[in-house]
Amino acid sequence: MEARFVGVDLGGTNVVSGLITPEGEILARDKRPTRVSKGREAILESITDCIEAAVKEGGISTKDLTGIGIGSPGPLNPYTGVVVSPSNLPPMTNMPLRDLIQDHFGVPAVLDNDANVVAYGEKWKGAGKDVNDFLCVTLGTGVGGGAVCGGQLLRGFNGNAVEIGHTTIDCNGPRCGCGNRGCLELYASSTGMVRLTRQRIREQHPDTVLTDHDGLESKHIYEAARAGDALAKEMFEVVGYYLGMGLVSAINLLNVEVVALAGGLAGAGELIFEPTRRTIAEYGLKGVKEYVRVTCVELGEDAALLGAAKVAMDASPGRRPS
């Protein structure tokens, strides 16, 4: 029978799985709560149940699987298969997840960073499918990323590559929680946008509808910008500028041809894309910037499933070159 893989997307709230063909067709899925508060064994059970459910739904048995790929929050080590210290999955600290899954099912398993498998999925079937050098950046509470360089997932020596949220754009900027200074995440995340907006409200914009209250979120800034609020629109300009500056550095280092944005802020569409692209056009390297495309991710939740399955495919014997 034809090879079958399972891709798993492990998150702090839910675990999602998909039964996937070598061509990237998702035959069946499952989604269930991760049950973080219930501890280590419960989380592992959620994962194994989720895998079994997708496989059963697809009409086969787990013993027919060729491989299992798991995308998990990091930091983790893809080479040892150990989840190191995920901030939103504390019970999994130092858990040898790859081997536990492998032993449970008797099927080869691989583990990789969630941002990496999203990037790899988008490279395979989404926004990066036509290029070999691809960067995927998620603008959420923080800023995360994954990259494919020369067709190969960029992992680094201990699996912590593409921490683009913790690259400096202003070495005189505030200290970040990571220990570095003026990190991109302090400017181009939803929390960064709120921080910058609070500063501006206090300093110079008494006439905006936005107020500096505890519950201020990036979505309020988005709604105000859509309604024409000058400060809110300016904040997208500001955040787009900082994001563009961070991307210029990443592009100059990685020489990627496509940058795909994901996450809440990317959902603001041209409000954020336009100033980001304009900044790259102004500050990027001649001979490079003319060819770089900044676009939106295409696969949604499927990216992680497909990317995780693809990592498992790459690791399976007799694989076809990608």
Add this chain to the structure above:
Amino acid sequence: MEARFVGVDLGGTNVVSGLITPEGEILARDKRPTRVSKGREAILESITDCIEAAVKEGGISTKDLTGIGIGSPGPLNPYTGVVVSPSNLPPMTNMPLRDLIQDHFGVPAVLDNDANVVAYGEKWKGAGKDVNDFLCVTLGTGVGGGAVCGGQLLRGFNGNAVEIGHTTIDCNGPRCGCGNRGCLELYASSTGMVRLTRQRIREQHPDTVLTDHDGLESKHIYEAARAGDALAKEMFEVVGYYLGMGLVSAINLLNVEVVALAGGLAGAGELIFEPTRRTIAEYGLKGVKEYVRVTCVELGEDAALLGAAKVAMDASPGRRPS
């Protein structure tokens, strides 16, 4: 007979070649002026003569060669083999150097960026030989670099990867010649060091031996620092800090295990290495910075020859995986 490769290091002043075994032994060499002022044909002749001389010196004929690898100043395109617009080799603009060499000798040739082949040579036989994720940074008039990620040379979609000199460390800093703002090159190159030193001389250090004269060079600052001059020593602290900040961003993006420094400023030894390492220890990511080593390149001029030959080996049929 056993495979034989030629590695070529093309520079604005000299062209150097080496006849190299698959094990990386350099059997013979040649070095001669590039003759830039004599124009396109003269440069090409310098290169072909230089290749022939090393081959002859090694006691074989060019028809016995397995491949030729050429490291050239960029920008260039390694995929098309065309030198695009090298600032120190103007007559070579848009020259299809790879095909010209290939046709001249009837031997497969490859072309890659000079900074890339240096990094690849150091990865093969020098400072990076024990690791798969390696960054090499040259601190000269500008700041250049090459990287090996997962054992693979990082080239990017059009061969312009690892322009680390043009990554931003201060988005409020001065505009760089490249169009970007606050680039690492403005702080951590020899010209950047002189620029920063001039500012300090004017602002606050009337008691230093350094003066703001037209001929001020980084070597004068080095000599003054060695003689105990307070401002000169402080300038190595300042430049080491900026270099460290640039390396933290690069390490967080590439997750390299070893960073090797080359070029004039690297020759200052601990004066520059100590503050650079201290900055990484202070601002780097936990779980990464503890394992990263910052060291000096080991191979000198041989790095480019070996790296260029290795690129040719990788491209030759029936190559052994590295």
